Amino acid sequence: MVTVNYVSPDGTSRQLTAEPNVSVMEAAVRNGLTGIVAECGGSLACATCHVYVDESWLLRTGRAEDCDDDLEDQMLEGTSEERRETSRLSCQLVLTEELDGLTVHLPESQI
Amino acid sequence: MSDDILIVGASQAGVQLAASLRDLGHTAPITLVGAERHLPYQRPPLSKGFLTGAASAESLALRTRDYYHEQQIDLVLGERVTGIDVDGGRATTDAGREIRASRVALATGSRPRRLVVPGSELTGVLYLRDLDDAAAVCAALHTATSVVIIGGGYIGLEAASVAAASGVRTTLVEAAGRLIERVAAPVLSSFFLHLHQGRGVDVRLSRFVTHMDGHDGAVTTVHLDNGEAVAADLVLIGIGVTPRTELAEAMGLQVQGGIVVDRQGRTSDSRVVAAGDCTLLPHPLQPDVMVRLESVQNAVEQAKVAAAALLGRDDVYDTVPWFWSDQGEVKLQIAGISAGYDAVVVRGDPGTRKFSVLYYRQGRLIAADSVNAPADYLAVRRSLTARATMEPGDVADPAVPLKSLLPT
Ligand SMILES: Cc1cc2nc3c(=O)[nH]c(=O)nc-3n(C[C@H](O)[C@H](O)[C@H](O)COP(=O)(O)OP(=O)(O)OC[C@H]3O[C@@H](n4cnc5c(N)ncnc54)[C@H](O)[C@@H]3O)c2cc1C
Ligand code: FES
Numbered sequence: 249m250v251t252v253n254y255v256s257p258d259g260t261s262r263q264l265t266a267e268p269n270v271s272v273m274e275a276a277v278r279n280g281l282t283g284i285v286a287e288c289g290g291s292l293a294c295a296t297c298h299v300y301v302d303e304s305w306l307l308r309t310g311r312a313e314d315c316d317d318d319l320e321d322q323m324l325e326g327t328s329e330e331r332r333e334t335s336r337l338s339c340q341l342v343l344t345e346e347l348d349g350l351t352v353h354l355p356e357s358q359i
Numbered sequence: 360m361s362d363d364i365l366i367v368g369a370s371q372a373g374v375q376l377a378a379s380l381r382d383l384g385h386t387a388p389i390t391l392v393g394a395e396r397h398l399p400y401q402r403p404p405l406s407k408g409f410l411t412g413a414a415s416a417e418s419l420a421l422r423t424r425d426y427y428h429e430q431q432i433d434l435v436l437g438e439r440v441t442g443i444d445v446d447g448g449r450a451t452t453d454a455g456r457e458i459r460a461s462r463v464a465l466a467t468g469s470r471p472r473r474l475v476v477p478g479s480e481l482t483g484v485l486y487l488r489d490l491d492d493a494a495a496v497c498a499a500l501h502t503a504t505s506v507v508i509i510g511g512g513y514i515g516l517e518a519a520s521v522a523a524a525s526g527v528r529t530t531l532v533e534a535a536g537r538l539i540e541r542v543a544a545p546v547l548s549s550f551f552l553h554l555h556q557g558r559g560v561d562v563r564l565s566r567f568v569t570h571m572d573g574h575d576g577a578v579t580t581v582h583l584d585n586g587e588a589v590a591a592d593l594v595l596i597g598i599g600v601t602p603r604t605e606l607a608e609a610m611g612l613q614v615q616g617g618i619v620v621d622r623q624g625r626t627s628d629s630r631v632v633a634a635g636d637c638t639l640l641p642h643p644l645q646p647d648v649m650v651r652l653e654s655v656q657n658a659v660e661q662a663k664v665a666a667a668a669l670l671g672r673d674d675v676y677d678t679v680p681w682f683w684s685d686q687g688e689v690k691l692q693i694a695g696i697s698a699g700y701d702a703v704v705v706r707g708d709p710g711t712r713k714f715s716v717l718y719y720r721q722g723r724l725i726a727a728d729s730v731n732a733p734a735d736y737l738a739v740r741r742s743l744t745a746r747a748t749m750e751p752g753d754v755a756d757p758a759v760p761l762k763s764l765l766p767t
Contacts, residue, residue, distance in 0.1 A: 326737030
Protein backbone atom coordinates (compact mmCIF):
# COMPACT_ATOMS: atom_id res chain seq x y z
CA MET A 249 0.00 0.00 0.00
CA VAL A 250 1.05 3.58 -0.72
CA THR A 251 0.23 6.52 1.53
CA VAL A 252 -0.65 9.99 0.24
CA ASN A 253 -1.12 13.19 2.26
CA TYR A 254 -3.65 15.67 0.93
CA VAL A 255 -3.23 19.14 2.42
CA SER A 256 -6.18 21.53 2.17
CA PRO A 257 -5.73 25.27 1.64
CA ASP A 258 -6.61 25.80 5.33
CA GLY A 259 -3.66 23.60 6.31
CA THR A 260 -5.62 20.54 7.50
CA SER A 261 -4.40 17.32 6.01
CA ARG A 262 -5.83 13.90 5.35
CA GLN A 263 -3.84 10.75 4.85
CA LEU A 264 -5.16 8.03 2.56
CA THR A 265 -3.71 4.73 1.44
CA ALA A 266 -4.14 3.06 -1.93
CA GLU A 267 -2.80 0.20 -3.97
CA PRO A 268 0.04 0.94 -6.39
CA ASN A 269 -1.20 1.79 -9.91
CA VAL A 270 -4.11 3.81 -8.53
CA SER A 271 -3.87 7.53 -9.30
CA VAL A 272 -3.63 10.29 -6.71
CA MET A 273 -7.07 11.42 -7.95
CA GLU A 274 -8.65 7.95 -7.63
CA ALA A 275 -7.29 7.42 -4.14
CA ALA A 276 -8.95 10.70 -3.10
CA VAL A 277 -12.30 10.43 -4.86
CA ARG A 278 -13.01 6.80 -4.04
CA ASN A 279 -12.56 7.63 -0.38
CA GLY A 280 -14.81 10.66 -0.48
CA LEU A 281 -12.19 13.45 -0.27
CA THR A 282 -13.99 16.45 -1.75
CA GLY A 283 -11.13 18.87 -2.61
CA ILE A 284 -10.49 16.91 -5.80
CA VAL A 285 -13.60 16.92 -7.98
CA ALA A 286 -12.51 14.85 -10.99
CA GLU A 287 -15.62 15.34 -13.07
CA CYS A 288 -14.30 13.22 -15.92
CA GLY A 289 -13.12 10.37 -13.73
CA GLY A 290 -9.54 10.53 -14.97
CA SER A 291 -10.08 10.91 -18.72
CA LEU A 292 -7.91 14.03 -18.90
CA ALA A 293 -10.93 16.05 -19.95
CA CYS A 294 -12.00 18.27 -17.04
CA ALA A 295 -9.01 19.75 -15.17
CA THR A 296 -10.96 19.51 -11.89
CA CYS A 297 -8.31 17.31 -10.27
CA HIS A 298 -5.60 19.98 -10.00
CA VAL A 299 -3.06 19.60 -7.17
CA TYR A 300 0.26 21.21 -6.27
CA VAL A 301 2.87 18.54 -5.66
CA ASP A 302 4.94 19.28 -2.56
CA GLU A 303 8.31 20.71 -3.74
CA SER A 304 10.22 17.89 -2.09
CA TRP A 305 8.45 15.33 -4.28
CA LEU A 306 8.65 17.11 -7.60
CA LEU A 307 11.68 15.22 -8.87
CA ARG A 308 9.94 11.93 -8.29
CA THR A 309 6.54 12.87 -9.75
CA GLY A 310 7.93 14.90 -12.63
CA ARG A 311 6.48 18.15 -13.93
CA ALA A 312 3.46 18.48 -16.21
CA GLU A 313 5.42 20.22 -18.94
CA ASP A 314 7.80 17.25 -19.17
CA CYS A 315 5.04 14.77 -20.08
CA ASP A 316 5.05 13.36 -23.60
CA ASP A 317 1.45 14.30 -24.17
CA ASP A 318 1.03 18.07 -23.79
CA LEU A 319 -2.73 17.94 -23.06
CA GLU A 320 -2.15 18.06 -19.32
CA ASP A 321 0.12 21.07 -19.70
CA GLN A 322 -2.46 22.90 -21.85
CA MET A 323 -5.28 22.11 -19.44
CA LEU A 324 -3.35 23.42 -16.48
CA GLU A 325 -2.84 26.68 -18.37
CA GLY A 326 -6.61 27.04 -18.60
CA THR A 327 -7.66 26.77 -14.95
CA SER A 328 -8.55 29.79 -12.84
CA GLU A 329 -6.18 28.76 -10.06
CA GLU A 330 -2.59 29.88 -10.31
CA ARG A 331 -0.47 27.62 -12.50
CA ARG A 332 2.73 26.76 -10.65
CA GLU A 333 5.75 24.71 -11.51
CA THR A 334 4.37 22.07 -9.14
CA SER A 335 0.89 21.96 -10.74
CA ARG A 336 -0.30 18.54 -11.85
CA LEU A 337 -3.59 16.94 -12.78
CA SER A 338 -3.79 14.26 -10.13
CA CYS A 339 -5.48 11.72 -12.41
CA GLN A 340 -2.19 11.59 -14.29
CA LEU A 341 -0.14 10.91 -11.14
CA VAL A 342 -0.10 7.16 -10.81
CA LEU A 343 1.04 5.85 -7.44
CA THR A 344 4.07 3.58 -7.20
CA GLU A 345 6.03 2.35 -4.20
CA GLU A 346 8.53 5.18 -4.84
CA LEU A 347 5.76 7.69 -4.18
CA ASP A 348 4.90 6.24 -0.77
CA GLY A 349 4.45 9.21 1.58
CA LEU A 350 3.73 11.71 -1.22
CA THR A 351 2.30 15.07 -0.16
CA VAL A 352 0.05 17.12 -2.46
CA HIS A 353 -1.57 20.49 -1.75
CA LEU A 354 -5.11 21.19 -2.89
CA PRO A 355 -6.02 24.48 -4.62
CA GLU A 356 -8.80 26.77 -3.33
CA SER A 357 -11.09 25.79 -6.20
CA GLN A 358 -11.20 23.43 -9.13
CA ILE A 359 -11.24 25.06 -12.59
CA MET B 360 -42.70 10.41 9.72
CA SER B 361 -39.30 8.74 9.58
CA ASP B 362 -36.31 10.27 7.84
CA ASP B 363 -35.35 7.26 5.75
CA ILE B 364 -34.24 8.07 2.22
CA LEU B 365 -34.34 5.58 -0.64
CA ILE B 366 -32.22 6.16 -3.74
CA VAL B 367 -33.16 4.07 -6.76
CA GLY B 368 -30.29 3.48 -9.20
CA ALA B 369 -26.67 3.23 -8.06
CA SER B 370 -24.66 4.92 -10.78
CA GLN B 371 -23.30 8.44 -11.36
CA ALA B 372 -26.41 10.23 -10.10
CA GLY B 373 -27.42 7.79 -7.35
CA VAL B 374 -23.96 7.57 -5.80
CA GLN B 375 -23.56 11.36 -5.89
CA LEU B 376 -26.96 11.76 -4.22
CA ALA B 377 -25.93 9.50 -1.37
CA ALA B 378 -22.54 11.18 -0.99
CA SER B 379 -24.05 14.68 -1.09
CA LEU B 380 -26.68 13.77 1.52
CA ARG B 381 -23.89 12.76 3.88
CA ASP B 382 -21.74 15.78 2.95
CA LEU B 383 -24.73 18.00 3.81
CA GLY B 384 -24.98 16.43 7.23
CA HIS B 385 -27.92 14.07 6.81
CA THR B 386 -27.52 11.31 9.40
CA ALA B 387 -30.66 9.18 9.01
CA PRO B 388 -30.58 5.89 7.06
CA ILE B 389 -29.89 5.96 3.31
CA THR B 390 -30.57 2.92 1.16
CA LEU B 391 -29.00 2.93 -2.30
CA VAL B 392 -30.41 0.20 -4.55
CA GLY B 393 -28.85 -0.73 -7.89
CA ALA B 394 -30.07 -3.38 -10.29
CA GLU B 395 -26.57 -4.19 -11.49
CA ARG B 396 -24.46 -6.49 -9.35
CA HIS B 397 -21.22 -4.52 -9.82
CA LEU B 398 -19.88 -1.99 -7.35
CA PRO B 399 -21.10 1.35 -8.84
CA TYR B 400 -18.82 2.38 -11.70
CA GLN B 401 -18.24 4.96 -14.41
CA ARG B 402 -19.69 4.34 -17.86
CA PRO B 403 -17.62 6.65 -20.12
CA PRO B 404 -14.59 4.31 -20.26
CA LEU B 405 -16.84 1.47 -21.47
CA SER B 406 -16.55 2.77 -25.03
CA LYS B 407 -12.99 4.05 -24.55
CA GLY B 408 -10.24 2.62 -22.30
CA PHE B 409 -12.19 -0.43 -21.18
CA LEU B 410 -12.82 -1.49 -24.79
CA THR B 411 -9.17 -1.11 -25.74
CA GLY B 412 -8.17 -3.07 -22.65
CA ALA B 413 -6.28 -0.13 -21.11
CA ALA B 414 -8.70 0.13 -18.15
CA SER B 415 -9.76 -2.83 -16.00
CA ALA B 416 -13.25 -3.32 -14.59
CA GLU B 417 -11.96 -2.62 -11.06
CA SER B 418 -10.48 0.71 -12.14
CA LEU B 419 -13.96 1.99 -13.03
CA ALA B 420 -15.31 2.00 -9.45
CA LEU B 421 -16.79 5.32 -8.36
CA ARG B 422 -16.07 4.68 -4.65
CA THR B 423 -14.46 1.89 -2.63
CA ARG B 424 -16.73 -0.63 -0.94
CA ASP B 425 -15.47 0.70 2.40
CA TYR B 426 -16.67 4.18 1.55
CA TYR B 427 -20.33 3.10 1.60
CA HIS B 428 -19.74 1.27 4.84
CA GLU B 429 -18.01 4.21 6.53
CA GLN B 430 -20.71 6.61 5.38
CA GLN B 431 -23.43 4.20 6.52
CA ILE B 432 -24.95 4.07 3.09
CA ASP B 433 -26.82 0.80 2.82
CA LEU B 434 -25.82 -0.39 -0.65
CA VAL B 435 -28.11 -3.05 -2.10
CA LEU B 436 -26.79 -4.41 -5.41
CA GLY B 437 -28.34 -6.81 -7.89
CA GLU B 438 -31.91 -5.95 -6.92
CA ARG B 439 -34.47 -3.87 -8.77
CA VAL B 440 -36.96 -1.62 -6.98
CA THR B 441 -40.35 -2.68 -8.29
CA GLY B 442 -42.78 -0.58 -6.28
CA ILE B 443 -42.68 2.56 -4.18
CA ASP B 444 -45.43 3.72 -1.84
CA VAL B 445 -44.33 7.10 -0.51
CA ASP B 446 -47.55 7.61 1.49
CA GLY B 447 -47.01 4.26 3.18
CA GLY B 448 -43.28 5.02 3.56
CA ARG B 449 -42.00 1.84 1.95
CA ALA B 450 -40.70 0.26 -1.22
CA THR B 451 -40.15 -3.30 -2.45
CA THR B 452 -37.55 -4.97 -4.66
CA ASP B 453 -37.77 -7.90 -7.04
CA ALA B 454 -36.02 -9.99 -4.38
CA GLY B 455 -38.91 -9.36 -2.00
CA ARG B 456 -36.97 -6.95 0.19
CA GLU B 457 -38.96 -4.23 1.96
CA ILE B 458 -37.23 -0.87 2.35
CA ARG B 459 -38.41 2.04 4.47
CA ALA B 460 -38.68 5.17 2.38
CA SER B 461 -40.34 8.37 3.44
CA ARG B 462 -38.45 10.34 0.78
CA VAL B 463 -37.21 9.02 -2.54
CA ALA B 464 -34.61 9.92 -5.16
CA LEU B 465 -35.00 8.41 -8.61
CA ALA B 466 -31.70 7.98 -10.45
CA THR B 467 -32.82 5.22 -12.80
CA GLY B 468 -30.85 6.42 -15.83
CA SER B 469 -31.61 5.35 -19.36
CA ARG B 470 -31.55 2.26 -21.53
CA PRO B 471 -30.32 1.90 -25.11
CA ARG B 472 -32.95 2.45 -27.77
CA ARG B 473 -33.55 -0.89 -29.48
CA LEU B 474 -33.31 -1.35 -33.22
CA VAL B 475 -36.25 -3.46 -34.27
CA VAL B 476 -35.72 -5.00 -37.70
CA PRO B 477 -35.94 -8.63 -38.81
CA GLY B 478 -32.81 -10.36 -37.51
CA SER B 479 -32.02 -7.85 -34.79
CA GLU B 480 -32.39 -10.61 -32.17
CA LEU B 481 -29.54 -12.68 -33.65
CA THR B 482 -26.48 -13.54 -31.56
CA GLY B 483 -23.68 -11.07 -32.19
CA VAL B 484 -26.02 -8.06 -32.27
CA LEU B 485 -24.97 -6.05 -29.22
CA TYR B 486 -25.59 -2.78 -27.37
CA LEU B 487 -23.23 -0.81 -25.14
CA ARG B 488 -24.69 0.58 -21.94
CA ASP B 489 -23.37 -1.29 -18.94
CA LEU B 490 -20.31 -3.20 -17.83
CA ASP B 491 -21.75 -6.57 -18.83
CA ASP B 492 -22.52 -5.22 -22.31
CA ALA B 493 -19.00 -3.81 -22.60
CA ALA B 494 -17.43 -7.10 -21.53
CA ALA B 495 -19.47 -8.88 -24.21
CA VAL B 496 -18.43 -6.35 -26.88
CA CYS B 497 -14.80 -6.66 -25.80
CA ALA B 498 -14.87 -10.43 -26.08
CA ALA B 499 -16.64 -10.29 -29.45
CA LEU B 500 -14.09 -7.79 -30.81
CA HIS B 501 -11.29 -10.28 -30.14
CA THR B 502 -12.74 -12.84 -32.51
CA ALA B 503 -14.64 -10.62 -34.96
CA THR B 504 -13.47 -10.24 -38.52
CA SER B 505 -15.96 -7.64 -39.59
CA VAL B 506 -17.89 -5.21 -37.47
CA VAL B 507 -20.88 -3.09 -38.37
CA ILE B 508 -21.67 -0.20 -36.09
CA ILE B 509 -25.13 1.27 -36.38
CA GLY B 510 -25.37 4.90 -35.30
CA GLY B 511 -22.91 7.75 -35.84
CA GLY B 512 -23.24 9.40 -32.42
CA TYR B 513 -20.48 9.61 -29.85
CA ILE B 514 -20.69 6.02 -28.64
CA GLY B 515 -20.76 4.67 -32.20
CA LEU B 516 -17.77 6.79 -33.18
CA GLU B 517 -15.79 5.86 -30.08
CA ALA B 518 -16.47 2.18 -30.68
CA ALA B 519 -15.51 2.59 -34.36
CA SER B 520 -12.18 4.11 -33.25
CA VAL B 521 -11.43 1.10 -31.09
CA ALA B 522 -12.59 -1.45 -33.65
CA ALA B 523 -10.67 0.11 -36.53
CA ALA B 524 -7.51 0.43 -34.41
CA SER B 525 -7.68 -3.27 -33.61
CA GLY B 526 -7.52 -4.04 -37.30
CA VAL B 527 -11.05 -5.38 -37.74
CA ARG B 528 -12.94 -4.40 -40.88
CA THR B 529 -15.30 -1.68 -39.63
CA THR B 530 -18.39 -0.23 -41.26
CA LEU B 531 -20.43 2.53 -39.68
CA VAL B 532 -24.01 3.08 -40.80
CA GLU B 533 -25.74 6.39 -40.05
CA ALA B 534 -29.28 7.26 -41.10
CA ALA B 535 -28.71 11.02 -41.09
CA GLY B 536 -26.80 12.89 -43.78
CA ARG B 537 -23.86 13.56 -41.46
CA LEU B 538 -22.26 12.27 -38.26
CA ILE B 539 -23.35 13.53 -34.79
CA GLU B 540 -25.92 15.63 -36.63
CA ARG B 541 -28.13 16.13 -33.60
CA VAL B 542 -25.54 18.02 -31.56
CA ALA B 543 -22.77 19.40 -33.76
CA ALA B 544 -22.17 21.90 -36.56
CA PRO B 545 -21.45 20.56 -40.07
CA VAL B 546 -17.76 21.50 -39.82
CA LEU B 547 -17.35 19.10 -36.89
CA SER B 548 -19.34 16.36 -38.63
CA SER B 549 -17.08 16.52 -41.66
CA PHE B 550 -13.97 16.58 -39.49
CA PHE B 551 -15.06 13.32 -37.85
CA LEU B 552 -16.06 11.84 -41.19
CA HIS B 553 -12.58 12.41 -42.61
CA LEU B 554 -10.92 11.28 -39.40
CA HIS B 555 -12.72 7.94 -39.38
CA GLN B 556 -12.42 7.38 -43.12
CA GLY B 557 -8.70 8.05 -42.78
CA ARG B 558 -8.52 5.29 -40.19
CA GLY B 559 -10.15 2.85 -42.56
CA VAL B 560 -13.72 3.00 -41.29
CA ASP B 561 -16.21 2.57 -44.11
CA VAL B 562 -18.79 5.25 -43.25
CA ARG B 563 -22.25 4.97 -44.87
CA LEU B 564 -24.30 8.13 -44.43
CA SER B 565 -28.03 8.47 -45.19
CA ARG B 566 -28.37 4.70 -45.02
CA PHE B 567 -30.47 2.59 -42.76
CA VAL B 568 -30.61 -1.08 -41.94
CA THR B 569 -33.57 -3.00 -43.34
CA HIS B 570 -32.79 -6.45 -41.92
CA MET B 571 -30.05 -8.82 -40.82
CA ASP B 572 -29.34 -12.41 -41.79
CA GLY B 573 -27.62 -15.09 -39.80
CA HIS B 574 -26.36 -18.60 -39.74
CA ASP B 575 -27.10 -20.96 -36.84
CA GLY B 576 -28.62 -18.05 -34.96
CA ALA B 577 -25.56 -15.81 -35.28
CA VAL B 578 -25.50 -12.67 -37.40
CA THR B 579 -23.61 -12.82 -40.72
CA THR B 580 -25.00 -10.02 -42.88
CA VAL B 581 -26.46 -6.54 -42.46
CA HIS B 582 -28.73 -5.36 -45.29
CA LEU B 583 -28.98 -1.67 -46.12
CA ASP B 584 -31.85 0.22 -47.72
CA ASN B 585 -29.98 0.57 -51.02
CA GLY B 586 -29.95 -3.21 -51.36
CA GLU B 587 -26.35 -3.58 -50.31
CA ALA B 588 -25.32 -6.49 -48.04
CA VAL B 589 -22.46 -5.94 -45.59
CA ALA B 590 -20.79 -8.97 -43.98
CA ALA B 591 -20.74 -8.78 -40.17
CA ASP B 592 -20.00 -11.12 -37.31
CA LEU B 593 -20.42 -8.33 -34.77
CA VAL B 594 -23.10 -5.64 -34.95
CA LEU B 595 -22.99 -2.87 -32.38
CA ILE B 596 -26.03 -0.64 -32.09
CA GLY B 597 -25.69 2.89 -30.70
CA ILE B 598 -28.79 4.80 -31.75
CA GLY B 599 -29.51 6.69 -28.57
CA VAL B 600 -31.16 6.05 -25.24
CA THR B 601 -34.60 6.21 -23.63
CA PRO B 602 -35.00 7.37 -20.04
CA ARG B 603 -36.18 4.76 -17.56
CA THR B 604 -39.41 6.28 -16.29
CA GLU B 605 -41.63 3.27 -15.44
CA LEU B 606 -41.32 3.66 -11.68
CA ALA B 607 -42.04 7.38 -11.89
CA GLU B 608 -45.09 6.71 -14.03
CA ALA B 609 -46.36 4.07 -11.62
CA MET B 610 -45.94 6.59 -8.81
CA GLY B 611 -48.11 9.04 -10.74
CA LEU B 612 -45.32 11.58 -11.25
CA GLN B 613 -45.29 13.93 -14.20
CA VAL B 614 -43.35 12.31 -17.06
CA GLN B 615 -42.80 13.76 -20.56
CA GLY B 616 -40.21 11.56 -22.22
CA GLY B 617 -38.25 12.01 -18.98
CA ILE B 618 -39.19 12.55 -15.35
CA VAL B 619 -40.08 16.24 -15.17
CA VAL B 620 -38.02 18.07 -12.54
CA ASP B 621 -37.52 21.70 -11.59
CA ARG B 622 -34.19 23.51 -11.16
CA GLN B 623 -33.87 21.98 -7.68
CA GLY B 624 -34.38 18.43 -8.95
CA ARG B 625 -37.88 18.11 -7.44
CA THR B 626 -40.52 16.07 -9.24
CA SER B 627 -44.24 16.80 -9.15
CA ASP B 628 -44.32 15.15 -5.68
CA SER B 629 -42.35 17.24 -3.19
CA ARG B 630 -41.12 14.11 -1.38
CA VAL B 631 -39.53 12.73 -4.54
CA VAL B 632 -36.52 14.08 -6.45
CA ALA B 633 -34.89 12.77 -9.61
CA ALA B 634 -31.51 13.27 -11.24
CA GLY B 635 -29.47 12.20 -14.24
CA ASP B 636 -30.32 10.62 -17.57
CA CYS B 637 -33.89 9.80 -16.47
CA THR B 638 -34.98 13.43 -16.17
CA LEU B 639 -36.42 16.22 -18.32
CA LEU B 640 -35.07 19.39 -16.79
CA PRO B 641 -34.87 23.16 -17.20
CA HIS B 642 -31.77 24.09 -19.26
CA PRO B 643 -29.27 25.10 -16.56
CA LEU B 644 -28.37 28.37 -18.33
CA GLN B 645 -31.73 29.11 -19.96
CA PRO B 646 -34.35 27.73 -17.59
CA ASP B 647 -37.40 28.52 -19.72
CA VAL B 648 -36.37 25.69 -22.08
CA MET B 649 -36.78 22.04 -21.01
CA VAL B 650 -33.98 19.68 -22.08
CA ARG B 651 -32.75 16.12 -21.66
CA LEU B 652 -29.05 15.75 -20.98
CA GLU B 653 -27.00 12.58 -20.99
CA SER B 654 -23.69 13.25 -19.34
CA VAL B 655 -21.72 12.54 -16.21
CA GLN B 656 -21.54 16.24 -15.36
CA ASN B 657 -25.31 16.58 -15.56
CA ALA B 658 -25.92 13.48 -13.44
CA VAL B 659 -23.51 14.72 -10.77
CA GLU B 660 -24.62 18.36 -10.66
CA GLN B 661 -28.31 17.50 -10.67
CA ALA B 662 -27.72 14.94 -7.93
CA LYS B 663 -26.10 17.58 -5.74
CA VAL B 664 -29.08 19.95 -5.90
CA ALA B 665 -31.57 17.09 -5.60
CA ALA B 666 -29.86 15.93 -2.40
CA ALA B 667 -30.11 19.46 -1.05
CA ALA B 668 -33.81 19.62 -2.02
CA LEU B 669 -34.50 16.39 -0.11
CA LEU B 670 -33.13 18.12 2.97
CA GLY B 671 -35.37 21.14 2.45
CA ARG B 672 -32.76 23.41 0.89
CA ASP B 673 -33.24 25.41 -2.28
CA ASP B 674 -30.02 24.93 -4.27
CA VAL B 675 -30.42 25.56 -7.99
CA TYR B 676 -28.70 23.71 -10.84
CA ASP B 677 -27.14 26.49 -12.88
CA THR B 678 -23.65 25.19 -13.70
CA VAL B 679 -22.42 24.94 -17.28
CA PRO B 680 -23.19 21.62 -18.98
CA TRP B 681 -20.16 19.96 -20.49
CA PHE B 682 -19.22 16.71 -22.15
CA TRP B 683 -16.24 14.98 -23.69
CA SER B 684 -15.53 12.20 -26.15
CA ASP B 685 -12.26 10.43 -26.92
CA GLN B 686 -11.86 9.01 -30.38
CA GLY B 687 -8.48 7.44 -30.49
CA GLU B 688 -5.94 10.23 -30.03
CA VAL B 689 -8.56 12.88 -30.77
CA LYS B 690 -10.12 14.50 -27.72
CA LEU B 691 -13.35 16.44 -28.08
CA GLN B 692 -14.49 18.67 -25.21
CA ILE B 693 -17.81 20.46 -25.29
CA ALA B 694 -18.83 23.39 -23.09
CA GLY B 695 -22.44 24.57 -23.05
CA ILE B 696 -25.30 23.36 -25.23
CA SER B 697 -25.15 24.36 -28.88
CA ALA B 698 -28.82 23.59 -29.71
CA GLY B 699 -30.51 26.67 -31.13
CA TYR B 700 -27.33 28.31 -32.47
CA ASP B 701 -27.63 30.75 -35.37
CA ALA B 702 -23.94 31.33 -36.15
CA VAL B 703 -20.59 29.59 -35.67
CA VAL B 704 -16.98 30.73 -35.69
CA VAL B 705 -14.26 28.20 -36.45
CA ARG B 706 -11.06 28.87 -34.56
CA GLY B 707 -8.01 27.14 -36.01
CA ASP B 708 -7.72 24.77 -38.95
CA PRO B 709 -9.51 21.41 -38.74
CA GLY B 710 -6.76 20.06 -40.98
CA THR B 711 -4.31 20.41 -38.08
CA ARG B 712 -6.60 18.33 -35.81
CA LYS B 713 -6.57 21.16 -33.29
CA PHE B 714 -9.42 23.63 -33.53
CA SER B 715 -12.62 24.81 -31.88
CA VAL B 716 -16.10 25.62 -33.10
CA LEU B 717 -17.77 28.41 -31.13
CA TYR B 718 -21.55 28.59 -31.27
CA TYR B 719 -23.51 31.84 -31.07
CA ARG B 720 -27.16 32.75 -30.69
CA GLN B 721 -28.18 36.35 -31.28
CA GLY B 722 -24.56 37.39 -31.02
CA ARG B 723 -23.95 35.69 -27.66
CA LEU B 724 -21.61 32.77 -27.13
CA ILE B 725 -23.62 29.68 -26.04
CA ALA B 726 -21.25 26.74 -26.52
CA ALA B 727 -17.99 25.45 -27.96
CA ASP B 728 -16.70 22.16 -29.30
CA SER B 729 -12.93 21.90 -28.92
CA VAL B 730 -10.86 19.28 -30.69
CA ASN B 731 -7.48 18.74 -29.02
CA ALA B 732 -7.79 22.33 -27.78
CA PRO B 733 -8.38 22.05 -24.02
CA ALA B 734 -7.42 25.65 -23.30
CA ASP B 735 -10.23 26.88 -25.59
CA TYR B 736 -12.68 24.53 -23.92
CA LEU B 737 -11.76 25.70 -20.42
CA ALA B 738 -11.91 29.38 -21.38
CA VAL B 739 -15.39 29.01 -22.90
CA ARG B 740 -16.61 27.04 -19.94
CA ARG B 741 -15.36 29.74 -17.59
CA SER B 742 -16.87 32.45 -19.76
CA LEU B 743 -20.28 30.73 -19.68
CA THR B 744 -19.94 30.23 -15.93
CA ALA B 745 -19.37 33.97 -15.56
CA ARG B 746 -22.44 34.54 -17.81
CA ALA B 747 -20.10 36.51 -20.08
CA THR B 748 -19.67 36.31 -23.85
CA MET B 749 -16.81 36.64 -26.35
CA GLU B 750 -17.17 38.79 -29.45
CA PRO B 751 -17.35 36.64 -32.60
CA GLY B 752 -14.77 38.92 -34.23
CA ASP B 753 -12.26 38.35 -31.43
CA VAL B 754 -12.27 34.56 -31.21
CA ALA B 755 -11.22 33.44 -34.69
CA ASP B 756 -7.48 34.07 -34.32
CA PRO B 757 -5.90 31.06 -32.58
CA ALA B 758 -2.88 33.20 -31.69
CA VAL B 759 -5.06 35.15 -29.23
CA PRO B 760 -5.71 32.93 -26.19
CA LEU B 761 -9.43 32.82 -25.39
CA LYS B 762 -8.43 33.11 -21.76
CA SER B 763 -7.38 36.70 -22.47
CA LEU B 764 -10.99 37.48 -23.45
CA LEU B 765 -12.39 36.43 -20.08
CA PRO B 766 -13.81 39.15 -17.84
CA THR B 767 -11.35 40.07 -15.11
C1 LIG C 1 -20.61 3.70 -23.39
C2 LIG C 1 -20.93 5.03 -22.79
C3 LIG C 1 -20.04 6.09 -22.91
C4 LIG C 1 -20.32 7.32 -22.34
N1 LIG C 1 -19.41 8.33 -22.46
C5 LIG C 1 -19.62 9.51 -21.82
C6 LIG C 1 -18.64 10.53 -21.82
O1 LIG C 1 -17.58 10.42 -22.44
N2 LIG C 1 -18.90 11.67 -21.14
C7 LIG C 1 -20.06 11.86 -20.44
O2 LIG C 1 -20.25 12.90 -19.81
N3 LIG C 1 -21.03 10.90 -20.44
C8 LIG C 1 -20.83 9.74 -21.10
N4 LIG C 1 -21.80 8.77 -21.09
C9 LIG C 1 -23.09 9.06 -20.45
C10 LIG C 1 -23.05 8.87 -18.95
O3 LIG C 1 -22.42 7.66 -18.62
C11 LIG C 1 -24.46 8.93 -18.40
O4 LIG C 1 -25.00 10.20 -18.70
C12 LIG C 1 -24.50 8.69 -16.90
O5 LIG C 1 -24.07 7.39 -16.60
C13 LIG C 1 -25.89 8.92 -16.34
O6 LIG C 1 -25.90 8.55 -15.00
P1 LIG C 1 -27.26 8.13 -14.25
O7 LIG C 1 -26.86 7.80 -12.86
O8 LIG C 1 -28.28 9.17 -14.48
O9 LIG C 1 -27.82 6.86 -15.00
P2 LIG C 1 -27.17 5.45 -15.36
O10 LIG C 1 -25.70 5.57 -15.42
O11 LIG C 1 -27.91 4.95 -16.53
O12 LIG C 1 -27.52 4.53 -14.10
C14 LIG C 1 -28.79 4.17 -13.71
C15 LIG C 1 -28.69 2.93 -12.87
O13 LIG C 1 -29.94 2.68 -12.25
C16 LIG C 1 -30.21 1.31 -12.27
N5 LIG C 1 -31.67 1.14 -12.15
C17 LIG C 1 -32.62 1.55 -13.03
N6 LIG C 1 -33.85 1.25 -12.57
C18 LIG C 1 -33.68 0.64 -11.38
C19 LIG C 1 -34.57 0.07 -10.41
N7 LIG C 1 -35.89 0.10 -10.58
N8 LIG C 1 -34.04 -0.49 -9.30
C20 LIG C 1 -32.69 -0.50 -9.11
N9 LIG C 1 -31.81 0.01 -9.98
C21 LIG C 1 -32.30 0.56 -11.10
C22 LIG C 1 -29.63 0.85 -13.57
O14 LIG C 1 -29.39 -0.52 -13.55
C23 LIG C 1 -28.35 1.68 -13.65
O15 LIG C 1 -27.28 1.02 -13.04
C24 LIG C 1 -21.54 7.52 -21.66
C25 LIG C 1 -22.45 6.46 -21.55
C26 LIG C 1 -22.16 5.23 -22.09
C27 LIG C 1 -23.15 4.10 -21.96
S1 FES D 1 -10.06 13.83 -13.46
FE1 FES D 1 -10.63 15.02 -15.15
S2 FES D 1 -8.73 15.75 -15.87
FE2 FES D 1 -8.17 14.61 -14.12
